[in-house]
C-alpha cells in the first residue's frame with residue numbers, strides 16, 4: 269500500500285468557532301482532522317506531520333520556503349509516494365506556486381484546505397483531504413507539479429487562483445477550467461498544464477511590490493517602491509497590459525535602477541500583449557524593457573519574480589525565468 273505524508277499547516281480546515289467571540293479560530297490537531305477522514309486506511313498509509321496552525325494571512329514567503337524544504341525532504345524519502353498539505357485558502361495559491369517553482373520531483377504534491385470550518389454545516393475539510401490523498405497515490409498525478417484539490421476538482425498551482433470568497437469550489441483556473449477531477453476516488457486528468465522551470469533556492473528575496481493600476485494613477489507608488497528599496501515591481505495593468513501615461517516615468521526609473529518590472533492584467537481572464545502603441549500602451553512598455561506575465565494573476569507572478577530574484581539579479585535571467593512556461 270502506498271504511503272502519503274500529510275502535513276497539517278493550519279487554515280479553516282483546522283478551525284472551529286470560539287463561542288466567546290463567535291468567530292472561527294485554529295483549534296483542531298492533525299490527528300483530530302485525520303480521524304474525520306473515515307475509511308482512508310483502505311487507500312493509503314498516512315504519516316502525519318505538523319508544520320503550523322496558521323491562518324493564511326499570517327503565512328509569509330519565508331514560511332512558504334521553509335515548507336518547501338520540508339516537502340523536499342519528504343519526497344526524497346523512498347518510502348513516501350506523495351505529499352498532501354493543508355493550508356488556509358486566502359494565500360494558498362501563493363504557497364502552492366512557490367512550492368511548484370522550488371521543488372524538483374515527480375511525486376504528487378497536493379495542497380488542500382476547507383472553505384467551511386468544522387463548526388459549520390457541510391464542513392468540507394475531510395472530503396477535500398480524502399480526495400487529495402487519492403490524488404497523492406495516483407500514478408496519473410505524477411510529474412504534474414503541485415496540484416490544488418478542492419470540491420473534487422484539481423487545478424495546477426501554476427494556473428489556479430481563489431476566485432470566490434465563500435464557495436466550496438473557490439479555486440478556479442481562469443481561461444481554461446480545472447485540469448482534472450477526483451471522481452469516486454479515481455483521479456482523471458483532462459489536459460496538461462505547461463511546465464516551467466524549477467529552481468532550488470535556499471534564501472528568499474521577498475521584497476517585491478505589487479501595484480494595481482486605476483484610472484488617473486501616477487508614478488507615486490512606483491517611486492515609493494524604488495525609494496524604499498524594493499527589488500522588483502509587479503504592475504496589474506489595465507486590459508491588454510496598458511498603464512496611465514503618468515506612470516511611465518516611474519517604470520523607466522525602476523528599470524534604469526535595475527529593478528525588474530513585470531506587467532500582468534487586472535482583468536480576471538485573457539493575457540497581456542503589446543497591442544497598443546500610445547504612451548503607457550503595451551508596446552510602449554515592452555520597448556522600455558518591461559517583462560510580460562501572460563495570463564497570470566498579480567499575486568502569482570509576484571511569487572515567480574521573487575523566486576527568480578532569489579536565484580540571481582541578472583536581468584536577462586529574470587526575464588527568461590519569469591516568461592518561461594508563459595506565452
Ligand code: ASP
Pocket residue numbers: 278279280281322323324325355356357358359381382383384
Ligand atoms: N481565512 C482563512 C485562511 O485563509 C480561510 C481559509 O482557510 O479558508 O486561513
